[in-house]
Amino acid sequence: MTHSSSRRRLGRRAALVGGLAVAATALTAPAHAAPSVSDVTLDGPSSVEVGAPVTVTVAATGAVDLYAYDLAVSYDPDLVELVADSAVMPDGGFSDVADDGAGTVAVAHTRLGTSPGLEGDVTLATLTFTAVADGDAPFAVPAATLVGADAATASLTDAASATTTVTAVTTAPPTDDPTDGATSAPPTGDGTTAPGTDDASDSPSTSAGSGSLASTGASVAWFAGAALLAVVVGAGILWARRRAVASR
Template structure:
């Protein structure tokens, strides 16, 4: 442990108080029945933790200095986080491997008795086990000094690994220069089945006469000749019959 010391501002405040109280009778040396340093844990890397220093059953404490030492690669003091007894003067002096806390009464303020407590916050920098030490220097109203020490162990765990967030799957961007392929039909199209016309009445073939047809009426030429010959024959028969009837009358 390093020897106790008081920062200049705290020493000045203490000196002023002692000058005011110098005419008072000497008191017993300041004392405490026990110094306790409490460090919660375990704590993860990156998280803060509060260190508590308790002074039990103090007597005639006009000022104190708490020199807190730790591994500067494992822990770091959180600025303006220190607290102390109500009233008086408080200061914190950060260092690369610790911090010094000072409390002092002012002027004719009475010294403190009973249980006292001071707190400070540190931040966990690296995983592992780190030891924190505190050297306590108590100053009485008559300037007498007493010292005490305490230690605590801080366990720092690795920071929890967050669950990976799945990245959204990007939809493929169609290439405007490449046409979309036409899907092939699953089955070949069936050829249309030809339908046969319904059977109708069968007409007898018309055999045109040898002589052809008349252009205007469509009556066959040969048939017209037969009709004319029949008419001539009937006329001849009629004339012959008439001639026979006349001959028989004579």
């Protein structure tokens, strides 16, 4: 939006507010004193991360005969952006919000017909922005015009300000996943792996040539040899007896 179109729109809004206030004058009781407020405040979060919403609220305390108002909210377009259709205004009446995209949001509100002006503590506008870059994001109400039910006006300058610190998104460092299965023990001095690190049992395996089976094999061989020796001896004795008989 160009500056000239922004000025035209602001002019139409001011004319609207003033026109409605003047029209209301003919319908109201005798003239009142000029509208006034005790104070204007602008509140927002002290800090947010990039990508988070930033909601700022412009409020007035001690308002008297506040039939209409027109104010500006300034911001840093490099750090925040206005969320479209996010503005919240007082119930009842007519409101208009225009963002020039260059750092100014113009807000206007007016009561209608014979409605009384706002009194006491009033939330004038709530705007929501999105944080787009890190830094100190300033917000301010550089100017405001108050309009009473009898079209009397009061102007305010540098009415309120606040700052929101926008920080970069913090990312947690990645963590190592726990290892699956058994872990390997460090090698021993001779380059072999220490026992107990593999899934297989560390108990010694039984081989065919060791243990009780080996002893059993040796015993069987000994008995077989003794039996063969007995057969040979017996055969010799038998042969000797036959020779003795034959010699008789």
